[in-house]
Amino acid sequence: MPAPDLRGAALTELAAGTAAGKWSARDLVETYLERIAQLDKKLGCFLLVDGEGARKTADAIDKRLAAGENVGPLAGVPVGLKDIFVTRGLETTAGSKILKGFIPPYESTASARLAAAGAIRLGKLNMDEFAMGSSNENSAYYPVHNPWNLDRVPGGSSGGSAAAVAASLCAGALGTDTGGSIRQPASFCGIVGIKPTYGRVSRYGVIAFASSLDHPGPFGRTVEDAAALLEVIAGHDPMDSTSIPRPVGRYRAACTAGITGMRIGVPKEYFQAGMDSEVENAVNLALAELGRAGASIVPVSLPHTQYAIATYYLICTAEASSNLARYDGIRFGHRTASAASLEELYAKTRGEGFGAEPKRRIMLGTYVLRAGYYEAYYGKALRARRLIADDFTAAFAQCDVLVTPTSPIPAFKLGERAQDPLQMYLADIYTVAPPLAGVPALSQCCGFTAAGLPIGLQSIGPPLGEEAVFRVAGAYQGRTDWHTRLPRDPS
Amino acid sequence: MSREHYQAVIGLEVHVQLATRTKIFSSSAAAFGGEPNQYTDPTCLGLPGALPVLNREAVDAAVRLGLACGSRIRSRCRFARKHYFYPDLPKGFQISQYDEPLCEGGRVSFRLHGKPHQVRLTRIHMEDDAGKNVHDPSGVSFVDFNRAGVPLCEIVSEPDLRSAEEAAEYVRAIRTLVRYLGISDGNMEEGSLRCDANVSLRRSEASELGTKTELKNINSFKHVRDAIEHEITRQALLLDRGEVITQETRLWDPDRGVSAAMRSKEQAHDYRYFPEPDLPPVAVDEAWQEQARNALPELPEARYARYTDMGLPAQDTAVLVAERAIGDYFDQARAVAPEAKKKIANWLINEVLARVEDTRQLMDPAIPVPPAALAELVVLVEQGTLSGKMGKEVFARMWQERRSAADIVATEAVAVLSDRPALEQACARALAASPDEVARYRAGNLKLLGFFVGKVMKETGGKADPRVVNEILGKLLG
Numbered sequence: 029m030p031a032p033d034l035r036g037a038a039l040t041e042l043a044a045g046t047a048a049g050k051w052s053a054r055d056l057v058e059t060y061l062e063r064i065a066q067l068d069k070k071l072g073c074f075l076l077v078d079g080e081g082a083r084k085t086a087d088a089i090d091k092r093l094a095a096g097e098n099v100g101p102l103a104g105v106p107v108g109l110k111d112i113f114v115t116r117g118l119e120t121t122a123g124s125k126i127l128k129g130f131i132p133p134y135e136s137t138a139s140a141r142l143a144a145a146g147a148i149r150l151g152k153l154n155m156d157e158f159a160m161g162s163s164n165e166n167s168a169y170y171p172v173h174n175p176w177n178l179d180r181v182p183g184g185s186s187g188g189s190a191a192a193v194a195a196s197l198c199a200g201a202l203g204t205d206t207g208g209s210i211r212q213p214a215s216f217c218g219i220v221g222i223k224p225t226y227g228r229v230s231r232y233g234v235i236a237f238a239s240s241l242d243h244p245g246p247f248g249r250t251v252e253d254a255a256a257l258l259e260v261i262a263g264h265d266p267m268d269s270t271s272i273p274r275p276v277g278r279y280r281a282a283c284t285a286g287i288t289g290m291r292i293g294v295p296k297e298y299f300q301a302g303m304d305s306e307v308e309n310a311v312n313l314a315l316a317e318l319g320r321a322g323a324s325i326v327p328v329s330l331p332h333t334q335y336a337i338a339t340y341y342l343i344c345t346a347e348a349s350s351n352l353a354r355y356d357g358i359r360f361g362h363r364t365a366s367a368a369s370l371e372e373l374y375a376k377t378r379g380e381g382f383g384a385e386p387k388r389r390i391m392l393g394t395y396v397l398r399a400g401y402y403e404a405y406y407g408k409a410l411r412a413r414r415l416i417a418d419d420f421t422a423a424f425a426q427c428d429v430l431v432t433p434t435s436p437i438p439a440f441k442l443g444e445r446a447q448d449p450l451q452m453y454l455a456d457i458y459t460v461a462p463p464l465a466g467v468p469a470l471s472q473c474c475g476f477t478a479a480g481l482p483i484g485l486q487s488i489g490p491p492l493g494e495e496a497v498f499r500v501a502g503a504y505q506g507r508t509d510w511h512t513r514l515p516r517d518p519s
Numbered sequence: 520m521s522r523e524h525y526q527a528v529i530g531l532e533v534h535v536q537l538a539t540r541t542k543i544f545s546s547s548a549a550a551f552g553g554e555p556n557q558y559t560d561p562t563c564l565g566l567p568g569a570l571p572v573l574n575r576e577a578v579d580a581a582v583r584l585g586l587a588c589g590s591r592i593r594s595r596c597r598f599a600r601k602h603y604f605y606p607d608l609p610k611g612f613q614i615s616q617y618d619e620p621l622c623e624g625g626r627v628s629f630r631l632h633g634k635p636h637q638v639r640l641t642r643i644h645m646e647d648d649a650g651k652n653v654h655d656p657s658g659v660s661f662v663d664f665n666r667a668g669v670p671l672c673e674i675v676s677e678p679d680l681r682s683a684e685e686a687a688e689y690v691r692a693i694r695t696l697v698r699y700l701g702i703s704d705g706n707m708e709e710g711s712l713r714c715d716a717n718v719s720l721r722r723s724e725a726s727e728l729g730t731k732t733e734l735k736n737i738n739s740f741k742h743v744r745d746a747i748e749h750e751i752t753r754q755a756l757l758l759d760r761g762e763v764i765t766q767e768t769r770l771w772d773p774d775r776g777v778s779a780a781m782r783s784k785e786q787a788h789d790y791r792y793f794p795e796p797d798l799p800p801v802a803v804d805e806a807w808q809e810q811a812r813n814a815l816p817e818l819p820e821a822r823y824a825r826y827t828d829m830g831l832p833a834q835d836t837a838v839l840v841a842e843r844a845i846g847d848y849f850d851q852a853r854a855v856a857p858e859a860k861k862k863i864a865n866w867l868i869n870e871v872l873a874r875v876e877d878t879r880q881l882m883d884p885a886i887p888v889p890p891a892a893l894a895e896l897v898v899l900v901e902q903g904t905l906s907g908k909m910g911k912e913v914f915a916r917m918w919q920e921r922r923s924a925a926d927i928v929a930t931e932a933v934a935v936l937s938d939r940p941a942l943e944q945a946c947a948r949a950l951a952a953s954p955d956e957v958a959r960y961r962a963g964n965l966k967l968l969g970f971f972v973g974k975v976m977k978e979t980g981g982k983a984d985p986r987v988v989n990e991i992l993g994k995l996l997g
Contacts, residue, residue, distance in 0.1 A: 113568075114566075114568045120567070122567065127567065132561075132568070133566075134561050134566070134569075136568060231570060233568040234568050236567070239796035240796040266572065267572060269570065269571065269572050269573065269797060269798050270796075270799065346793065350600055350602060350611075350612060350791075350793070353602060353604070353611025353612055354565045354567070356606075356611060358609075358662065359564060359565070359609065359662075360566065360567075374604055394791065397602075398789060399790075399791070402792070402793065406793055
């Protein structure tokens with residue numbers, strides 16, 4: 029049975045079609061693998077394609093479906109996993125040379141839940157090394173090219189995931205968001221990505237960058253796709269002590285629930301000078317659309333926004349310096365070829381294995397945690413974090429969902445910012461605050477620049493307010509057609 | 520010797536390995552003796568993506584330890600990461616406690632040469648153990664992570680100890696306590712009890728503390744005494760020469776009987792502590808503490824006082840209190856025959872203890888002579904139905920055959936020979952056989968009575984009732 033034209037196919041459509049017997053899981057897998065073989069050379073989305081594994085899984089699913097079994101809500105749907113999710117028996121590198129050849133003996137909870145729902149893993153997706161970056165140029169392997177314009181970055185750190193979904197190389201994907209690493213690439217690639225509430229999706233098996241800031245989450249072509257993926261991966265996990273024990277919401281249903289009477293907060297700090305004018309226009313038009321859909325617009329303020337980047341970089345580097353201490357060449361991963369002492373073994377292994385950005389952040393983080401300086405840096409950042417979170421709490425007393433741009437700029441050129449790490453950090457301005465507060469935030473396409481680059485609209489909800497976020501995003505998507513636009517296949 | 524001018528000031532950090540079923544942050548068995556790396560999982564190996572999940576049994580054990588020491592249990596405590604690089608530390612940090620430990624304050628009591636001592640505790644906190652490096656003679660080093668993640672309680676004392684001897688007794692007291700609580704084997708040789716010592720000296724009349732050194736690699740009670748003694752002497756000599764004590768960590772070498780400074784790189788270690796983000800704060804509410812408090816057994820101190828009040832001699836009390844099962848056995852036996860408590864203690868110490876390898880066997884239902892059975896035997900001896908010697912023989916048979924004393928006595932007529940005419944004859948025969956001794960006795964050497972008693976006992980195979988024999992001989996000798 030032939031598979032549909034997969035370009036632009038929504039995950040929910042594919043799942044329904046497979047369940048209805050319109051096509052086989054094997055057909056879907058073959059079609060995607062073919063597209064990957066043809067197009068990914070130009071894009072660089074995948075670090076590892078597991079064709080054999082995908083075919084085997086597809087065949088097994090087809091057999092069960094033929095026997096009348098209920099294989100799960102995502103039966104037959106091919107997905108990609110950011111290479112930060114450990115996959116049992118399949119190499120996992122976190123985009124780094126220090127984990128080249130690392131074959132995990134266990135599976136992450138999020139990817140296991142996808143598989144249990146019938147989804148088929150096509151392979152591991154490219155990313156900035158250890159999730160540190162906003163352009164996927166920090167991958168130790170090769171950069172990713174934005175499907176909308178091959179000279180441009182896809183965003184990061186989940187650049188491979190966003191680009192793969194945008195280019196229809198998989199029906200959906202998982203990524204992680206620590207300072208914006210799902211939302212910003214979703215914005216640059218014109219698709220939907222959501223960073224859920226902290227603890228909503230288990231971090232067990234997610235290679236840690238910053239423990240209190242890492243949020244695993246889904247990418248989809250449409251809001252419903254992202255909702256469907258989130259319903260499958262969300263929920264309490266006893267293996268993750270920070271996992272929330274509350275029931276998973278009905279996210280897909282929320283997408284069509286409408287927003288009549290909802291109050292949309294617009295924080296003034298997110299609309300200041302330096303914003304690209306095309307981005308500003310697109311977001312303002314989006315707000316008008318939301319108004320027409322029945323919501324009221326409320327101006328609000330998040331006064332501590334200006335401290336968010338400093339707070340973020342103090343906390344994430346401190347935690348990263350700690351989480352990356354385990355890469356010492358002793359038990360797994362890269363080990364230097366020869367060393368005259370233990371110190372040399374450590375220094376050479378880590379010197380050879382880590383790229384420049386992880387080294388930079390490890391050094392910053394080590395500095396931040398120095399004895400005698402805890403209060404001045406990390407301790408201070410924790411207190412600032414509390415104030416930033418309080419800003420959101422206060423804002424949500426006046427509105428139901430906040431709407432802002434996802435990024436002040438559209439996708440920049442490869443190489444443009446790579447030489448200036450600080451410039452790169454500053455691009456995170458609209459995305460770093462929600463992870464600090466642990467609140468859910470989604471990005472969806474709300475237009476294109478004259479040059480044809482996607483622009484992202486961010487919806488932020490209160491803790492465990494994913495449903496409110498999906499309502500707003502769904503209402504906006506329902507009244508627009510940005511989500512139906514597709515990049516040309518690279519030739 | 521110069522040492523008299525100085526006062527030794529000693530504080531100890533004792534690590535207690537908890538005998539929980541599984542590790543502190545993961546579900547691998549906290550077991551020993553398996554193949555290397557048999558008891559491991561992603562979390563205790565520090566694999567990428569792994570996360571810790573707190574073991575409640577470990578917290579409960581630590582709470583009981585804190586309560587037993589009279590510490591204040593924090594209703595909310597936190598774990599913290601303590602960073603350093605070493606092959607046996609898989610994550611590159613230990614999960615320990617820093618600012619908010621589970622227990623604060625408290626004390627440990629012990630007796631030395633009959634005198635009671637009390638050492639104040641600073642704190643008790645929980646942490647995970649590291650793996651073990653194994654250095655092969657070929658020059659290759661191996662790491663076994665079976666031990667990585669086993670729960671530890673670290674007991675930090677105030678510098679209240681004043682001698683190596685006191686220090687050893689303090690550690691012994693902790694060992695006894697953790698065994699009473701059933702939370703650890705407290706075995707230094709096996710590593711379930713470890714100790715680092717901080718030693719400094721000051722002039723006897725001084726109030727400020729001197730520079731302290733840290734001693735490591737102390738693996739037995741003997742090491743505790745030897746290493747600290749050595750350090751006190753070493754520091755005293757340096758101070759006498761007007762030299763300064765360097766704050767450093769020194770490793771004890773038991774084979775050579777000296778300590779050596781570790782390479783200076785280890786000195787100013789910055790552990791870069793910060794709160795463990797993967798674990799929420801631990802809540803130990805009043806209800807939990809209450810339950811743990813109620814579940815505490817009678818502790819060594821209290822038991823010592825109770826046995827002393829009972830009139831038991833100090834020597835015996837010390838043995839009865841040494842292990843919980845010994846006192847438990849004693850109390851159960853005593854309940855059957857309270858008046859015979861002193862004798863019961865003797866029999867327990869001399870006969871029962873000699874026959875068990877592990878004191879925990881004492882309260883095991885499978886023990887050949889349970890407490891009530893021992894009490895019954897002791898009563899028979901006290902009543903005179905059995906002589907002491909016969910009592911021992913009966914005990915041996917009770918132990919071997921798992922029978923009660925009454926049963927053995929009834930079926931085997933091992934009772935004392937109290938038949939008066941038979942005894943009179945035996946006495947008469949004994950005296951007739953030793954006329955010289957009889958004469959000497961009558962001349963005033965009254966001590967010879969024992970000689971005659973001995974002869975009668977020998978002739979009757981030990982079965983004669985010694986009191987009756989004494990009485991009869993007394994009459995016959997006039």
